[in-house]
Amino acid sequence: MSRLQTPMLSLAHGLRFEQLYQREGLCALDARFLAWLEAGSAPLAQALRAARECPDALDPAAEAALLIELSPWLDEFVGELFDIADAVRALTARHNALAPLYECKRQFVQRQAATKVKPEALAGFDPVAAEHALVEWFGEPFSELTFARAVASWQNERTMADRLAVALHYAAWALTIPAGRARHLHGVLFKTPHRTDPLHLVPVETDTTAGYNAFTLGAEHQRHREGFALTDPGTDLVGALDQAHYCIWCHHQGKDSCSKGLKEKLKGDPAEQAALPAAAHYKKSPFKVTLAGCPLEERISEFHEVKAQGHAIGALALIAIDNPMVPATGHRICNDCMKACIYQKTEPVNIPESETRTLKDVLELPWGFEIYSLLTRWNPLDLRRPVPKTPSGRxxxxxxxxxxxxxxxxxxxxxxxxxxxxxxxxxxxxxxxxxxxxxxxxxxxxxxxxxxxxxxxxxxxxxxxxxxxxxxxxxxxxxxxxxxxxxxxxxxxxxxxxxxxxxxxxxxxxxxxxxxxxxxxxxxAAGAGRPTVLDMPNGLARGVRTASDFLMGLQLTGAAKPDSIANMQVRLPVVVIGGGLTAVDTATESLAYYPVQVEKFLV
Ligand code: SF4
Structure with a gap:
């Protein structure tokens, strides 16, 4: 295969790096992909061509099935294009190596340990002795993955009933007993989805000893914060796959409410229903929030299925069809999808975490930025616009x-x-x-x-x-x-x-x-930065600031940097009025800013 060299990147299929940023080059790339696919699977290539000709002729289930079938091919093609086939295969292998964790979680931990081991059966259970025995049988140090792999192999052998019994009791201990939960707090295996209480979404403890309610979060949930480095790096691959496997891929039933909204069962005349405002077609949360799902209708269910199969690039391409600017969404940004997840009584799938991790898994490949960047301009899974349209002159x-x-x-x-x-x-x-x-x-x-x-x-x-x-x-x-x-x-x-x-x-x-x-x-597309002046007596008095103004000042002036001489002074205690996102941000940032400010004064 001919390779034209750029200073650093050697692309396959006779393409040059600059072409990836030009429409003609992207059309050439798309033609190479279709020919390559034709050589590998002529029926699939023909199905793709037909779907592109008339995308609306496919029903949603057929479209999803086609895109999912194409995803592994896209992984392989992109791996070849960027000469990183080994890295792409290694990434798939990392996904697949973790699969026993989720199988064990569903079949052994949730279906057996959670239901078959009664609390009294754990009365004399010695977890230390059990762990020692398990480690000896594993032949390697204890980890959730070794546990899952061992259980999978023991379940296939009749002679391993004793070992399975120890593993079952250990799983029940880790699942239900506080010491066991603490031991596996940061893992994924020994967990069952908990029921959600909309009025107690944050598990705070209430202390009334001072004569007023003081809410604190248990020490196990607290994270130390110092300075202004990134406070939450998000989940890793283990956590993202945990969510992708927890998802039940509802698009197969046309019930992927995370994407399309949780529909209200309307009764009566269809014409009258059609005339109702859009919000009337969706259920509401206990807080009267309309559960319309992802505003972009991202193919969440489909990308979870592909991610669970280990095809990271295909999963990202599925996301990018509807949400090409995916770095600006996901973890710590939005969760409309999560609120509309089919799981309404138990914890929803944490889609923002799995989405952002899917992006990062690709970005962290060699040339990962270029791969993501390319998918925003050429996305063969986008049946309606695989390459940019011809110039309009506008x-x-x-x-x-x-x-x-x-x-x-x-x-x-x-x-x-x-x-x-x-x-x-x-x-x-x-x-x-x-x-x-x-x-x-x-x-x-x-x-x-x-x-x-x-x-x-x-x-x-x-x-x-x-x-x-x-x-x-x-x-x-x-x-x-x-x-x-x-x-x-x-x-x-x-x-x-x-x-x-x-x-x-x-x-x-x-x-x-x-x-x-x-x-x-x-x-x-301007407006979010408009100043907010609250209609409140003394709203502009000395020492009073709107939270949005404080946060904006903190970011824009660079006040948080040790070498900045920005004029922003905070004295403690700070009283924050409100309990929304801006209020929480203001509380955390003022606490983090105060010591930085004092240190700057002392130096
Ligand atoms: S995220 Fe929730 S609603 Fe969406 S497909 Fe998965 S389980 Fe279904």
Whole structure:
């Protein structure tokens, strides 16, 4: 197979790196994929071609089945394209190696240990002796995976009944006895889904000894916080697969409410039902929140099935059909999907965690950033738009480069339009060898990124880059803001895109100016940064601040950095009024900021 060399990346199928960022190159790539698929499975290639010709002719179940069948092929093709077939296979093998954990959890722990071992049977149980015996039989140190593998093999042998009995009692102890639960607190095997109580979602303990209610979280749930580094790295592959296996892949029954919403059973005249407002078609949560599911209708059930089969790239491609800007969603960002999960009485599938881990599994492959980036422009699983459409000749001005603005910009480009994005904040330039744009706004060659870690910075040292709107200045270090750089590069490297910081729409640039400059459309995607002034007596008195203003000030001024001389003073105690996300962020950030501020004063 011919390989044309770029300085660092050698692509298969006679393709060059630059072609991955040009429409003609993407069309060539798609043609190579179809020919390659034809050679491997002619019926599947024909099914894909037919589905692309007339995507709406497929019913949802047939479409899902086709995309799932294509996913392993996509893994293999991308592995070959980037010359990382071994790494892709190794990643699949890591998925498959963990499979016994989830099988053991469902069949042995949840169906047997949880139901067949009565509490009295554990009265004289010695977990230390049991663990010693198990380790001896395993022939290796104790881990949940070795436990699961051993149980799987013992279940196939009649002579192992004694060992299975010890394992069963150990599992029941780990599942039900506080010491056992503590021993396996951070594992996944010895767990059963707990019932949810909407009024006690956070398991706080109430202390009334001081004459008022003080709520505390058990020590096992507490995490030490110091400074402004990332506070929650999210789950690993074990945790993500635990969720993918907990999911029951409801798309097979057309009941994937996480994606399509939890439908209300309406009665009466169908015409009258059709006239009802959209929200009336969905059930409501106990807090009267409409359970409409993922606003993007991401194929959650399908990606979970593919992820559980070990095909990480296929799973990401399924996500990216409806949610190409996936770094800006998922863990610590949104959970509408989770709220509408079919599990309404027990804990829902933690989709945000599995989604973000699926992204990271691909990003962490060699050339992982380039693979994700490519899937935003060429996605063979997207039957309706596998490559960007032919140029329309239309130019669109997108006002605001927050989540709405950058997502819109992406879709507009893939629909064939040229986009200029403006934002009121100053946007710091990235190195031109990464972005493909020099300090004068000229297009220059950029290099492929082999290791995504090269893009990452520690959040407590990172300089605000100005791109990302509320995702940059409104979200705290609970979310990995390095994902903003990933999204920015995906957009900025495209010749159909230009962006300009420090431009206020209505001031620096008016609508008339924009139309006079030749824009055909203006898309307003600004607004989240509008100041909120509460109608409250003394709302602006000294020492009183709106929480959103505090958080924005903290992020924008860089006050949290040890070498910043930002004028932001906090004195304890701080009283936070409210219990929503902004209030919680304000409480955590003011507590984290106070010692940093004092240290800066003392130095
Ligand atoms: S996440 Fe929940 S609703 Fe969605 S497919 Fe899985 S189990 Fe079903």
């Amino acid at each position: 130019r669109v001005l997108v006002v605001g480069l927050g989540p709405a603005g950058f997502t819109l910009a992406h879709h507009l480009m893939n629909d064939g339009h040229v986009v200029a994005g403006i934002d009121g904040l100053k946007i710091e330039p990235l190195p031109s060898e990464l972005s493909g744009v020099d300090g004068h706004g000229r297009r220059v060659p950029f290099r492929p990124i082999r290791d995504v870690q090269d893009l990452y910075e520690s959040l407590d040292e990172r300089v605000m880059a100005g791109f990302g709107g509320v995702a940059e200045y409104g979200i705290t270090v609970r979310w990995n803001k390095n994902f903003l750089k990933i999204i920015r590069l995906v957009l900025e490297r495209r010749t159909e895109f230009a962006m300009f910081g420090g431009v206020r729409f209505g001031g620096t640039l008016t609508a008339d100016d924009a139309f006079a400059m030749g824009f055909d459309h203006i898309a307003l």
